Amino acid sequence: MTDITAGIPRRESSIIRTLKGMALIRESAVGMIGLALILFWGVLAILADLIAPFDPNATLYPLAFPGTTVEGMGTFWLGTDHLGRDVLSRIIHGSRTVLIFAPLATFCAYLVGIPMGLAAGYRRGMTDAILSFISNVILSFPVLVLYIIIIATIGASATNIIIAVTFASAPGIFRIVRGLVLDLRNREYVFAAETRGETPWRIMLVEILPNARGPLIVDACLRVGYVIITIGVLGFLGLGLPPPDPDWGGMINETRQMAMSFPHMTVFPCIAISSLVLGFNLLADGLREVSLRD
């Protein structure tokens, strides 16, 4: 039997095409700034142990202002907090916490939201009606109200924060995926796959999902940003990750009573979290701009 595909150039795998598409981000100045901000914090998070000048949980010298040099210890570039812990080291180690939990929680939300959206958009009918109603109910909560009630009820821990984020974000993802699928399900390649007799889930995952990736990648960037804010807010409200490990929102909460006399303790973590969220938002904006161009 002759190979009928001979002569037709093989198309690159969709993963490679996605990466090539994302590489277009270098054409967007805004996107590159965003990527640089994320990479900056990413490198700090990976190399935290090497870069951080002090142990983030060690009590060294209380209430030092930024730039204070103490004999025999070194310089506290961003000062120390009320317990004498080095603010710079805590911020660097805190980036680790944020960059692990925010993407992980977002990923879990997608893991739940995508199959729901695929099923609702592809099967429609009752499946769609039920899933849409459930997500409308969850989305009718002001987000933070939902987080506070969930976390206050089941307790503050890393796992519970991920559960809460998944529960609160999956409906939003569901809506986006469903909208995309409703559009994509009428394409020829879907009909072709149906005619070949592919199973519904294969069609959803192999034919439809890869073609919906563009908007989803942009949404994921924005969503990681929101989740970072959420984790920060929970920490700030005292519902975040348990101390003493550094967490930006928690750092702000612990020291905000002293913010009027020692603003450096709270201002620097605020700048850190804002810059990271900004990074994700700019990257999303850049990706959207690049993807709309062609």
Add this chain to the structure above:
Amino acid sequence: MLIFVVRRFGTMVLTMVVVSLLLFLLLEINVASVAIKVLGPYSSEEQRQIWLEANGYLEPFYIRYFTWLGNFVVGDFGESIRFKVPVGEVLWPRLGNTGILGLATMIVVVPLALCLGVLAGMKEGSGLDRTISVGSIITTSIPEFASAVLLSAVFVFYLDLLPGTSSMAGGFSLNQLILPVMVLVLYDFGYVTRMTRASMSEVMMTHYIRTAVLKGLPYKTVILRHALRNALIAPFTVIMLQINWLLSGVIVVEFFYAYKGFGALLLEASLNQDIFLIEACAMVAVFVAVATQTIADVGYTYLNPRIRFA
């Protein structure tokens, strides 16, 4: 149109009922710990059981739910464990305070965001557009607690212009309202601006705008008479839906500035396992969210003749 409104209203009521059930189920997870909150950590297991029994917490779940629902519908929200008074007594004044905060924020956000959005969308890709767009991304990237800290550092610590807390202990004071409103505005206006910009730039590309420009109308007339009317339909929805976000923001801001509002109350209730108060607060929050969504939907169909009878 009437059928549409009635159906929308029906969905709203159904959503509220499901939400109340969902909340009840969620709070059911550690309903027994209410006794610990009331009697203190050193109460004996026996005492807790007696208290739970006496206050009806050991009744089956569905009986408690329907009793609560029945009372809730007629306006009896139960008794707050934390404040030891009927929930309504704490809730309504707090809600009024938050209303003031929210209203003040909206009064600033709506004109500001619409103006900036229209200015940016008028000429897509212009210097002004890029400045406004990037500016609004930056402000929406700063979480409320961060901008609260930063603004307080500037206006309270360095400039010493405004008070750092807004407890309104000595009666209403406009001075104490400025910082909370500023924080909320800073976080919320960016999104509305971007949506207005998108809507405006879409309208600017339509044929009727090109026609208006080509037939020699002054640019001002084109913008004010032709573009704005169509460009402001979408932002109306966005602004209504923004109220949902505002409710989240209010919690952080009220907590930070010790403002005696509804958000701070909800947080306090959640941290203290005050079940009836949580229920009431959450129902109010969801009601506001669902009601604004309904208004947004109905208003949108009303404003946009093309989908009026869809």
